[in-house]
Amino acid sequence: MTRNLLVALITLCGILAVQSCSNSSTGAASGLGNGQVVGVSSSATKWSVIDPMGMSYVRSGNLHVGQSDQDLNNSLTNRTKAISISGFYMDNTEITNSEYRQFVYWVRDSIALTYLNAFTPSETGEEYLDWTYPIDWTNGSEDAAALSDLFYQGDDQFGNNKELDTRKLNYKWEWYDWKEAAKANKNKNSTASRSDFIKRNEIAIYPDTLCWIADFSYSHNEPMARAYFSHPAFDEYPVVGVSWDQANAFCSWRTELWNDHAQMMGGQKISAFRLPFEYEWEYAARGGLDGAQFPWGGPYLRNSKGCLLANFKPGRGNYPEDGGMYTVPVASYNPNEFNLYDMAGNVAEWTSSAFFENANSFIHDVNPDIRFDAEDDDPITLRRKVIRGGSWKDIGYYLRTGVRHWEYQDTSKSYIGFRCTLSFLGRSMSDFN
16 A cells, blocks of 8 residues: 555656656657667756746755754743745745735636636546636626625615625635655555545635734734735735735645646746745845845944844834834835845745754754644634744844744734745756856
């Protein structure tokens, strides 16, 4: 059973022999190789380095992590450790309202097309959503009548406005639990099948706009709750009110979006967009400056002219001093040496890693990753996920590259956003130049 499981894992990475035989230019079984070992490509498409829009390549490297002697309370809890990180791509900025809104609209339209039974057959006979179908949302149209269930009805309507019921914007996705599959593969007595490791999730993906009010008592933030995600004035501001689960859903959708387009255009598929693991994020934040307190080096939060270098809570709470009361548009400050913006301040960012105070005592020193997709019946401590970077409402201490903090994975805050990463396939970008 375990050998069959191993075959299933290999198959998931790519169809090896069968596909290659069918891609042979001679039509003969390419496994013969004319009596010689000549190798067989796993794909008909020759692999070349990709250039994801809005992302920067971060080369492989090493860093030293853990609290410094300046933080006596934590320096003994989270001890220092040397970490090596593989190369990857990372979003230049935090995901913006505009970018996340594309996800929301995609989910909205996919549900609408399903309601309208707008499908198109494929060459294999399967049916797919017909994205060329022009949905008519106009009041009184036939489509609008069929889609009325997607809008607030009756007493839930406010001011006779036609408003989308955001509670119905649910996204379904699948992911593979590689760690559990590896454990089962080592167990000779395991009776697990591949389906045991395919996880299926469904989640409402509309941001929690009320977080602007819920996060702060006795504070007038209703204008932000009403407008921050929906108004064009905030298009290029970082999305907030998104939980760790919603951020993972966005990564899954982004992968689906890329791979569907690649399949249609004959391009190259990718493995998966994802949230960065904790020390991958820290390595990127340092920008190649090992030991640096801040993404720009440090040790100060101001430049030589006295200008603040990030969006945070200066002094005792002079929020407007850095140019913004709350968040500010992404890329409002200079990038670090990896061309990454806002790795300190603006909004704190989700990572994929689970939070443990003494994590450095047991993590591996190569791409350390502690991950739990905690269920409702799991201990609450497993629901803690690491956030990094500090935010617009935090004091300067939380902007330091080495400072760790956490939040529960099912919570949404007005000061937490995220950005995506993508593992680089190969040794180095220089191999493809």
